[in-house]
Amino acid sequence: MKNREILLVKRPDGAPTNEHFSIKEAAIPELSEGKVITRLLYVSVDPYMRGRMNEGKSYIEPFQLNEPIEGGAIAEVIQSQADGFQEGDIVTGSLPWREYTSVNADSLRKIDPALGPITTSLHILGMTGLTAYFGLMDIGQPQEGETVVVSGAAGAVGSTVVQLATIVGARVVGIAGSDEKVQLLQQLGADAVINYRTEDVSKALAEACPDGVDVYFDNVGGEISDAIYPLLNKFARIVQCGAISSYNKKNDQGPRIQQYLIKSSALIKGFTVGDYRERYPEGFQHLSKWLQEGKLTYEETITEGFENILQAFFDLFTGENVGKQLVKINEPSHKE
Amino acid sequence: MKNREILLVKRPDGAPTNEHFSIKEAAIPELSEGKVITRLLYVSVDPYMRGRMNEGKSYIEPFQLNEPIEGGAIAEVIQSQADGFQEGDIVTGSLPWREYTSVNADSLRKIDPALGPITTSLHILGMTGLTAYFGLMDIGQPQEGETVVVSGAAGAVGSTVVQLATIVGARVVGIAGSDEKVQLLQQLGADAVINYRTEDVSKALAEACPDGVDVYFDNVGGEISDAIYPLLNKFARIVQCGAISSYNKKNDQGPRIQQYLIKSSALIKGFTVGDYRERYPEGFQHLSKWLQEGKLTYEETITEGFENILQAFFDLFTGENVGKQLVKINEPSHKE
Known part of the structure; x- marks a missing residue:
């Protein structure tokens, strides 16, 4: 198992470019009680992340230098020591831009693939x-x-x-x-x-x-x-x-x-x-119903490859990508 | 029966003075279906009235020139052709500064003297x-x-x-x-x-x-x-x-x-x-209870005489009257 991650190494002053980041080999994650190891499937790249690259307080906490960028992502559980999570579960949460990660299961939510395509958990069903x-x-x-x-x-x-x-x-x-x-x-x-x-x-x-x-x-x-x-x-x-x-x-x-x-x-x-955390199930129920009835639609643009995450992020600020911009890293092991 | 009223005759540019108003003899009011004739007991003089003396739109409609000033008041019904109102009722509402007025009973509210002194209907129970x-x-x-x-x-x-x-x-x-x-x-x-x-x-x-x-x-x-x-x-x-x-x-x-x-x-x-019009009874109930229990107090300053209404109003802008400023015009005919 080889692992990679994307770090912030320099704070951008204007538009972010490759010089502000580093794609590096990462340590193999270790499992412990209450944690799962995840394999990254999709990440969401979002304009608000630019704000987190600045130093100092904004409305959201800044990223740390020489630490991985993190954000909304979909991953697959490949090992689990956490109750209620098992190998093959598809989960979503805020994850580092790292292929394999050891993460507290508390911070993850299992996706029900019956509600819609799994990528929708990063936008319309998220x-x-x-x-x-x-x-x-x-x-x-x-x-x-x-x-x-x-x-x-x-x-x-x-x-x-x-x-x-x-x-x-x-x-x-x-x-x-x-x-x-x-x-x-x-x-x-x-x-x-x-x-x-x-x-x-x-x-x-x-x-x-x-x-x-x-x-x-x-x-x-x-x-x-x-x-x-x-x-x-x-x-x-x-x-x-x-x-x-x-x-x-x-x-x-x-x-x-x-x-x-x-x-x-x-x-x-x-x-x-x-x-509204306690009412999320109600929200998912309505949104997935309308989605299945064709009353709700969404647009997404999917770029492929871990090495292309940064370019997809940069393009948010210049390109005219339609709808939600995602990057696909891996297929789930067990396709539905 | 002689009647008097106070008209706005000139719009003040700065502080209001006697030159902007006229105390005149008024017509004897006539009764018709749905109306009552009231005898003025108390008027409330309030800083917000100054705004209504300006021309043009503010957050509240301006007074008309050569028409009486009007505002919060307490009066006694002396004749009635309106269901639910009879001679001797003490009422409150927005009334002209005129001793005797013919007014739609719809715009009046009967005061229950059991809830507290009738003047409280112009402040703490109003x-x-x-x-x-x-x-x-x-x-x-x-x-x-x-x-x-x-x-x-x-x-x-x-x-x-x-x-x-x-x-x-x-x-x-x-x-x-x-x-x-x-x-x-x-x-x-x-x-x-x-x-x-x-x-x-x-x-x-x-x-x-x-x-x-x-x-x-x-x-x-x-x-x-x-x-x-x-x-x-x-x-x-x-x-x-x-x-x-x-x-x-x-x-x-x-x-x-x-x-x-x-x-x-x-x-x-x-x-x-x-x-909250529909919930007024709930409000009155709580306020009068706290008032009777001594948990709520109020301050009022009472000046006497119809001819002193204007001076009481002018004094709002210079004096340091404590609490609500009222002017007493008449005693109720039937004292409790």
Whole structure:
């Protein structure tokens, strides 16, 4: 058994390149009580990982120098000393970019292949789908005929929210940043889509929301959200899922919003998907049902090979990959 | 029967004075189906009325020129053609500053004198108390031992919130703007009080809230609220009752707050007391019980005479009246 891993060896200042990483031979992992040894099958490469490559505190803990990058992954258990896990189980969790790893079974979740293709556990039947589901259904609570606006609508979470809001019979307005994304959202069933790069967002929103806004699923914050607050209907619900436009700014300023909330008796609720950990089974059940019924779709791009993980990550920032970008490392030993 | 009323005849530019108003003889009111004729007993004079004297849209509709000022009042029914109302009933509602008025009974609420002195229906057993009760209990949901911060804590709503939070066993931190108010809040049971005019609010808050902030009852907004957001605990609740620091500013800017809400999975909910109309009886029941048990106290200042309403109103902006300012016009005909 040979083992390899990908380490962060230098913090990037601008775009990450090969010089910031090292692919090295790694030690053979050792098993102990409560642990399993996993063989890596798929990793998810995500823009948020760039933030973790910086030093200092962000909204998420930084990666350590000379330690492996880690992130969402799918793996196969090849040895187990943990209750409830056995050889051949397909699992998901946050794993290092390392072919074979010894890991606490507590941090893993077994995937049920009956629910859908295993890669879906890295997006629509994983944190992405659960984030969309609980944010929209628990906080947003859209009713049939209400208007739901989604910012960052073509993103992994956003495009799922658009579809879920359509399923409940809401009028759905998506906001995205390219004509290609606008087209994708129209295909997903959005009733109106706004390209914030080419349109006057306030004007376009007023036209797209003649009856005001009942639910706003916000991935973006900033000026796009500024344009929404004046349109809120009485008892509107804002799902504060992300605020990506603020993440890289220091002391980001904007109009104060408290008066809008009072005027419309509106609610804003921040959340992270982990808040709903105890209700994950409910979320998986609904999402997999809609997926099997063809009411939910997803896009994924799969690159092959451990040695191509870094290039797939770099391409996130330049290329126009469609949907979720994954890298396949190995086939499961026991194919279904 | 002679009748008098107070009209707005000129919009004040700065402080309101006698030149902006006229006390005139008014027509004798006429009764019709569904209406009652009321005799004015008490009026409430409030700072928010100044905003209604301006032209143009604010968060509340402006008073009309050459029409009477109107606001919270207590009156006695002297004639009735409305079901459920009869001579001698003591009622409250928004009434013109006019001694005798013909008014739709729908807009009035009968006061039960058994619940407390009738003047309390203009504060602690009225909109003030209900605003504090529903905002804190329904949105804030403070638990025993949690930390509740109240801005504008010495105001009519704020000082009620401080007492209610004490009743549920929370640790209560009040923010106010004078040493006299600080003292009042200490007497009402606040565990810590911050004078925002003389102290560094961020530093004082960090000291007063060593375990972070679980509930923030916000009457003020602006820089005081900016100092709170970084201290929010996981699942914190912000009751957005007012934002008085923004009301007179155009395009008021401040730090964007979405990231704080995400980080702490916190909630902000705006509201107005009318959102809880159907639950008023529950609110009155609790408030009057605590009042009778001596757990809730209030302060009121009562000036006498219809001709002194304006002066009492002017004095709000210069004097240091303690607690709720009322003007007594008449005694009820049938004293209890």
